[in-house]
Amino acid sequence: MIKKLLAFLMILSLLGSSMLALADDAKTVYTSDFTKDEDGWYGRGAMSFHTADGTLKxxxxxxxxxxxxxxxxxIEGGKYDLSVEVKQDDLDSANxxxxxxxxxxxxxxxxxxAHGTAKKGEWTTLTGSYTAGDFSRYVLYVETTGADTLDFEIRNFTVTAPEGEPEPKPTEPPMVIEExxxxxxxxxxxxxxxxxxxxAPQMVFRDPKWLNLMKTQFSILTPENEMKPDxxxxxxxxxxxxxETGDETAxxxxFDAAKALLRFAQQNGIKVHGHVLVWHSQTPExxxxxxYDTKKPYVKRDVMLGRLENYIKGVFEFLDENYPGVVVSWDVLNEAIDDGSNWLRNSNWRKIIGDDFPNYAYAYAxxxxxxxxxxxxxDYNTAIPGKLNGIVKLLKSLIPEGNIDGYGFQMHHSATxxxxxxxKTAxxxxxxxxxxxxxxxLDVTVDNNSEASFKKQAHYYADVMKILIAHKDQxxxxxxxxxxxMMSWRGSQYPLLFDGNGNPKPAFWAVADPETYQ
Incomplete structure (x- = not known):
């Protein structure tokens, strides 16, 4: 009997060692910490903020x-286990x-x-898994089903790679940089x-490697989404x-989502370009x-103008009080020209205020x-003749009032x-x-990551830079x-200056010296 027991214990010991070996391969990719701030989380069409209890509400x-x-x-091909605790205090249960x-x-x-049902006032754990596909951006989020207006909290959001994370795929052969x-x-x-x-995408603020690359290479940053209206x-x-006030214009x-970027810029003496105040997209309906109820009618023109002014006022007051001098410029208005009519698109701004809404936006700014x-x-597609005409028409209507300083070219181009x-004409x-x-x-896409494609891309970048340098005084x-x-919204088409490992591509060297690039 003793021999059988010892044999059984030896088997358990071997199994335990095997299980431990498997566990050693696992990697905790992320565990949330809401004790000090939002830890990189932001509200998608809502407001998310950390609480004194170390949760995100x-x-x-x-x-x-x-x-x-x-x-x-x-990372593409990586297998991930996900877990989060959720709590809501308003409904008997919510999915x-x-x-x-x-x-x-x-x-x-x-x-x-992952799916789960949370009873009123109880913390409930959701668990699931995901194998990452071939994408350039991944946003994990926690949503509801059938409870559109429900407030809720989360905590202990964890991402684990049970088999370990695969190595990221470089977008070109790795370059060895000694110094x-x-x-x-x-x-x-x-x-x-x-x-x-x-x-500056959110993910860069969690990795010293990317922070150092930004500090080394760039003197100005723009948030991708964190200063958009929503x-x-x-x-x-x-x-x-x-x-509280009865004022419909209140x-x-x-700026919860933008704090990481704003703090980084403030601490490192880097400028920030604000993007964007007024846009037909990514603005809460x-x-x-x-x-502020989508089930009710649109407000009248005078109320909308009041909201527009108070919104712009609130933005500038907050930044001036908390991050003085950091945000040096703004896209006051974004993509207002329609690609079909080559004049103002029929946005909520135009429908409620009228064709003069851009004038008011710049006056308030x-x-x-x-x-x-x-x-x-x-705006984008500035190089397309019809769109260019509409953009020039809008600029000419604004310039005499003295409230606009300049124009920003969105150059989302391909190498062809x-x-x-x-x-050059635009x-x-x-x-x-x-x-x-x-x-x-600015980004320039190519069909693949071959040497020939990257060379073609580099020459395009060089030619664009020559045009810009010729007008450097403006x-x-x-x-x-x-x-x-890997961080680009067009990542499958390799559009930027650095590959997925942070190595400079031929396009980088073309931008660094466009006049002599071969």
Whole structure:
């Protein structure tokens, strides 16, 4: 009997060692910590903020997808286990999901990864799994089903790779860089001409490697989403102000999602370009309705103008009080010209206020912006003749009032379109208006990551830079839209200067020295 017991114990011991070996392969990718701040989470169509109890609370929801979300640097082929605790205090029970929004080539798709039902006042754990597909961006979020306006809290959001994470796929063969000094700094190269910068995705603020790359290369940053209206406008807070004051024009704002970028810029002496105040997209629908309630009618023109002014005022007051001098310029208005009519698109702004809504937006921005803040109009497809005509028409209607400073070119191009001559014509046409210029969103796609494609891409970048350098007296900044190919919204087409490992591509060297690049 003793021998059998010893044998059994030996088997258990061997099994335990085997299980321990398997566990050693597992890697905890992320565990949330809401004790000090939002830990990189932001409200998707709602407001998310950390509480004194170390949880993340989401309020002001209007749709089931309104949720706390966070960008995660998942790796294609990686297997991930997900877990989160949720709690709600309003319904007898509510259904929750962990979901993912993944993006490739600019198209966002969704999957539901975990389901669970939370009873009133009880913490409930949701668990699920996900194998990462071929995407350039992954946003994990917690949403509800059938409880569109429910406030709720989350805690202990954990992502584990049970088999360990695979190595990221480089977008070109890795380059061995012995010393950081071998890679020149773009911000230093162009210091006498204009600021050189980048969009800064949320994930970079969790990795010292990417923070160092930004500090080394760029003198100005733009948040990808964290200062757009749906991240800044606090719908729930605005409802509370309305209830307290009876003022339909009262507006509350918050910058919870942008704090990581703003703090980083403030601490490192890097400028920030604000993006964006007024846009037809990514603006809470409730902002346009009576009582901040989408079930009620649109507000009248005078109320909408009041909300517009108070919103812009609140943005500038908050930034001036908390991050003085950090945000040096703004896209006041974004993508207002329709691609079909080549005039103002029929947005909520236009339907409620009228064709003069851009004039009011710039007048309010000028009224409340700190002295020296540059105010821009930003748009895409500037090199397309019809669109260019509409943009010029809008700029000419704004310039005489003295409230607009410049124009931002969104250059989301491919290595074959538009032509360099079209870009040159567009730049010269708008430069002739005598206003400041910037390239706000630059990337150049290619079909694959072959040597030939990267060489073609590099020559395109070099030709674009030559045009910009020729007008350097008017250009305030040139900003690529993203840090590395893996972080780009067009990541499957390898559009940026650095590959997925942070190595400089041929395009980097072309931008660094466009005149002599071969």
């Amino acid at each position: 989401t309020v002001g929801r209007q749709s089931a997808w309104n949720s706390p979300g966070r960008d995660f640097p998942l 929750f999901m962990i979901s993912i929004a993944h993006t490739i080539g600019g198209a966002e798709t969704y999957e539901n990864l 950081a000094g071998e890679v020149p700094s773009l911000k230093e190269i162009y210091a006498d001409s204009f600021d050189f910068g980048s969009a 991240s800044v406008l606090d719908v729930n807070g605005s409802r509370k102000l309305l209830k 507006v509350a704002v918050h 409730a902002f346009f309705h009576e009582g 000028r009224k409340y912006a700190p002295e020296g803040t540059k105010l821009y109009y930003n 379109f538009p032509s360099i001559q079209q870009i 730049v010269e046409t708008i430069a002739d208006l005598g206003i400041s210029l910037r390239v706000s969103e 250009f305030e900044a040139v900003q690529v839209w993203g840090l590395t190919d």
